[in-house]
Amino acid sequence: MSELAAAATATSPGPGPRAVTVVTDLAEITVPWMSGALGPAHSGPDLIGVSVVQIGQDSGHLGTSARVSLTYTAGRTPGPETVVVKMPAQSAESLETARRGRLYEREVRFFTDLAPHTEVRAPGCYGAGYDEEHGTFVLVLEDVEARTECDQLLGCPPERARQVVRELARLHASWWERPSLREHPWLTTFLDEARIRNMSRLLEQGWPLACARLGDRLSPQAVEIGELVLEHFDQVMRMLDEPAQTLLHGDTRLDNVMFDAGVARAPVVLLDWQNVSRGPAVAELGYFLAQNLTVQDFAEHLDALVGVYCDELAARGVVDVSPETLRGTLWQALPVTFTVAAAMFVMADLSRPRALELAAVMTERAVGAAQELGLVAALATLPTTPGDIG
Structure with missing residues (x-):
């Protein structure tokens, strides 16, 4: 090692x-x-x-x-x-x-x-x-060995979530609004038309399958929320190109995180960089918190974790991001969160018990975060565009 x-x-x-x-x-x-x-x-x-x-x-x-x-x-x-x-x-x-x-x-x-x-x-x-x-x-x-493992099925303990958001702040601060980041055209953005089409397709195909498969495990509003997300998906993606841009891991969930890793026991190591991209920090922070905390922990610890993230950013020279502003825009990360959950019902081998349960908890947490962050109300303020998830 x-x-x-x-x-x-x-x-x-x-x-x-x-x-x-x-x-x-x-x-x-x-x-x-x-x-x-x-x-x-x-x-x-x-x-x-x-x-x-x-x-x-x-x-x-x-x-x-x-x-x-x-x-x-x-x-x-x-x-x-x-x-x-x-x-x-x-x-x-x-x-x-x-x-x-x-x-x-x-x-x-x-x-x-x-x-x-x-x-x-x-x-x-x-x-x-x-x-x-x-x-x-x-x-x-x-081959990085983790001495501590956290199962995404069980949710990220709040103390471990604090470590992850600090690591994300380190990553984001290192590329915050650096012009040289735009010199790498292979980095996809939220304006990438192929990305929008691909994700919209997965959401349109996968969300009805998720709702049908999970039934009573989801809120009765799950279908309606999914329809609204698809209807406004393109708009929200374009909104994500407006804030300060940085380098994003793109898929920060517990299956891609190791704790106390390597011989020097690094607090956090991030694996699987297939979704690396350029975008706003709110997209990554919101995705991690919504997908990895239990619904209860998300509601109870959200404000504190946003504060930890902003403190780490400030310690690294990014001082113009307030917890209040960041908290108020976290809902913009949820369409991607919905899409990733929906994609599991399109591409994963759900005959494997863990894959099915992972898809289920990802879907449950996406809906729970939507309710906690007022996603429906936020989307209702946006102009209507054509879309159909049925």
Whole structure:
């Protein structure tokens, strides 16, 4: 286990990730391929064996991940004992969704272009490859071990949520209104037409399925709220381009967060950067709080957590964001929250019990946050546009 993820900023092993030939099947992770991915500094001729085990099948990720155990010549261990390899999803629906959203390109480019310059704890990256023609990718990442795990199904304890919002503030402050962020056109924004179409499609398809599947677990207003979100989806996305822009992780939920991680016990490490984007901080903060706190904790601790976030921003030089203003605009994050929940009913394998329960709690929390933040009243103030979720 290296100390990469425990560093003050995201780092990679050496000058940057090595260029790696893209593989799309776990069987292609061989000794020669891994030796090339790690390079002479981390394997040399001493790597003699690999053992591949798939992981993360129930985490809701649009990809395939594996933990690879590495065996070296007796008496020599020049590289890591294990690494994590990420590659494309195997299902056609998930693969097409990832391609439409350019998710694989974005994650690769985060690690190659932005991670070394970003105040955030993320796994170190040994090797990266992206096949633009086929929209496929591969990443060889540090295997970060968490000493404390929080299950998204159970909800994030408020004390752990405070750690996450501080980490988000570090990330956001490091790119707050920096003009150079716009020099990376591969970073999607909330104005991206393809992104709006893709997310609208998932919401339109998935929300009725969620409401039908979950029935009495949801508020009687769930269908109506979903209809309003779809009706005003385009408008809210465009509103999110107006505030100060920064770098967003894009999918900060507990399945993508590790606590007390690495040998130096980093408080928080953020995984899975497929949704990295440019946008306002309110979109990320609202998404994390709505998707990861229980409905009760969201209501009880929301104001305090917004205050913690603003305090950390101020400590890092961003002093013009007040808790009151931020709290008043958090509802703008909820259409994305609804869409992510709805997408689970379109793309996830709901025959797996944990995947179904994850989809259920994500949907319940989206509706609960909408009621707590007055989403219906806020959307009612916006002009009407055509839309139908039925």
